[in-house]
Amino acid sequence: MARNDTVLVLGATGGIGGEVARQLRNAGWAVRALKRGGAEGETTKDGITWLAGDAMDAQAVRQAARGCAVIVHAVNPPGYRRWSELVLPMLDNTIAAAKAAGATIVLPGTVYNFGPDAFPLLTEDSPQHPATRKGAIRVEMERRLQDASRQGARVLIVRAGDFFGPTAGNNWFSQGLVKPGQPVKTVSYPGQAGVGHQWSYLPDVARTMVELLARRAQLEPFARFHMAGHWDDDGTRMSGAIRRVVARHAQGTGAAVRVSAFPWWLLALASPFVATFREMREMRYLWQTPVGMDNAKLVAFLGREPHTPLDEAVEAALGGMGCLATAPVAATA
Template structure:
């Protein structure tokens, strides 16, 4: 009987780390899930939680003996100071244990690398011209990983996605967009008609599994794109309006209200809150249409996992504790109302 493959996931209690932990376990892998000392993880079949420092290479390598894949789910805090101080070390910790295991390192990445001049279609070979501090740090981190593959002791693959949502808190969705959704209000950070790239983390994590299962076909270093969704603010508003109707969040006129994020307020807060200042740097992404082209991913692993957007959004909101059980009578009421409207208009 064939033994299941083993994966070591660093930062497994983080948003991406947890999505990857679940995805690999559901696919039948044995998962060694690292978290910081003193933390705990939920009981998941096939998952061994390991409380250890991320740079304790010897302990991690022993616990994950035989692992063929390492997933880098570690990330610094939001501030420039934290990124400058921590990102090179976190990247090196992942490299060190991957080299010790002779494994494949898988690194989630963002569109930060492309900067304000990015074209509408972002391909794997699109020139990277980061215009922000975090974008330049991301480029350096990926170069650090690439350099570590040159002597044949490990392989690595970078998988780039759009703005993350799903699998917990800490995204634009929960921190800004749906903060007032239970009052029937969507706050959107950019123009409502500009399409931008989004990655639903459970789908992106399943793509990691698909690529890991084809690791023998990979070169020493590969860069892939996860296409995910290309959505406008209006797409978000339309999907949220349906859910808000069901939940009874809409005002008496039945319309979801929208407002723009106050970037002036954000910049003012950024004078005393480094996290806000860091977010303000990324404003250009909301004004610049962009989508990720996944040609190499499709060639390697076939069609990427794709949860229909309304379903993904509903699940993400439920994970945030915002949804009560679906009100079927509200769904019926809206259906009847729409049918009556369509008959009267015909």
């Protein structure tokens, strides 16, 4: 019988996986994490038990999941490479392990599943007609998870907008708008003027998952929830927050941060040689039209959506990425 406080996190070295692992640990869960290339056996660090293994190894995943009540599937191929080869086999290994352990699978969802017929406001029941190869893979992932929920596994999908947070990873905030480890001088914005865009602060997404898991006995076998996150209605709110935060830390020593258009032309030139750039170009359509999410179902279930104020979230993100060199200027009384 699976314990109700043991969880396996796949992708715990990444942004969302790492944040979920830490928050589950802080909430009292016994957290296991699978790490590719780690030492044989297990090690405990910061309250998390790390196991050597690869998400592509079905036996390793099944063994790591033994006795777990939850498996968080937050693993992705590094740098967007070999998505078509790796993503579905990794998910199949998680599904098999969840069935064997009687565990709930948690998947961080994306908007890639949807095409223009579902825009501009997505609900959990919006039609999934993807416009890209990656979107088609995400649809197939959710189809397989729904099938698994009919065969004894339980599934929780939390869908959010573009991630940003203290841990840099494969996201537009750290790969497009600013550069990790460098002072912010320019915000390179990928969207069109006047087009809305949805952002989600990683700790808020993780907190939502933790709160839903605390009430998982009340969830349907295949449960999906959308988060509203931070809605930038005209493409200027996120850039404005970055500029305000940087100005507070500059203490009068730096020039104002300027906002420029993202160099899509450069991605076009480099795409034949860099897989990450090819995948980024494929997602450009999401910057050319407003795409938001309706969180009514989430609010009805939890009573609220965990939500950090935008400037506070941006400050934590930039600080964690090493983009803020000084303490903020104290506010004048």
